[in-house]
Amino acid sequence: MINPRTRFLLKVFGLWILGALAISIPLCRINLVHFYRLKRSGVRTNGMVTALQASEHQAVYYKYEAAGQTYSGSGRAGFGNPEFCCLAVGQNVIVYYLPSHASESCIGVPDDLVGNEVPPIAGAGIAFPILAIAAYSWRIRSFRRWLLG
Numbered sequence: 001m002i003n004p005r006t007r008f009l010l011k012v013f014g015l016w017i018l019g020a021l022a023i024s025i026p027l028c029r030i031n032l033v034h035f036y037r038l039k040r041s042g043v044r045t046n047g048m049v050t051a052l053q054a055s056e057h058q059a060v061y062y063k064y065e066a067a068g069q070t071y072s073g074s075g076r077a078g079f080g081n082p083e084f085c086c087l088a089v090g091q092n093v094i095v096y097y098l099p100s101h102a103s104e105s106c107i108g109v110p111d112d113l114v115g116n117e118v119p120p121i122a123g124a125g126i127a128f129p130i131l132a133i134a135a136y137s138w139r140i141r142s143f144r145r146w147l148l149g
Contacts, residue, residue: 004148011147012133019129024121032117038096039110047095047107049087058084064095066102079108079116 002010047064050072060081063072073095077084081093097105106113137144 008148015133016129019132020125023128024125027121027124032114032121034104035106035110035113035117038098038104038106039114041098041100042096042106042110043099045095045097047093047105049089049091049093051089052084052087054084060084060087060093060107062093062095062107064097064105066097066099069102071097071103071105073105073107075107077107079112081108
């Protein structure tokens with residue numbers, strides 16, 4: 001027979017794992033998978049800044065050539081390129097694209113972009129489930145009874 005404390009810890013740990021996965025997997029699919037694919041198979045090229053929009057989270061719009069065609073994209077400054085304040089329209093920047101799908105690209109070095117994405121996703125996966133379990137057990141009596149029972 002499992003003692004009550006072990007049962008409680010197993011329930012909390014199980015809920016935490018489920019919550020961490022429910023938060024982390026969708027967050028990873030936003031940018032991390034894209035940047036990782038570019039890190040693994042991307043080709044570096046020179047791009048050119050076509051527009052800067054400070055009001056859109058400091059978006060940097062760029063264009064680049066691949067396989068004889070011109071492609072465009074948007075991203076954030078830094079990550080191997082100058083910071084937003086130091087960029088100008090017409091300036092050359094580092095761009096990576098996939099040779100098999102040349103329209104898929106990123107501005108900056110994918111290694112740096114992956115490294116920038118991981119800590120917030122891990123933090124959200126760790127913190128939010130703990131906060132949710134604490135809030136539910138504090139606010140919902142039936143959940144608290146189940147958790148402790």
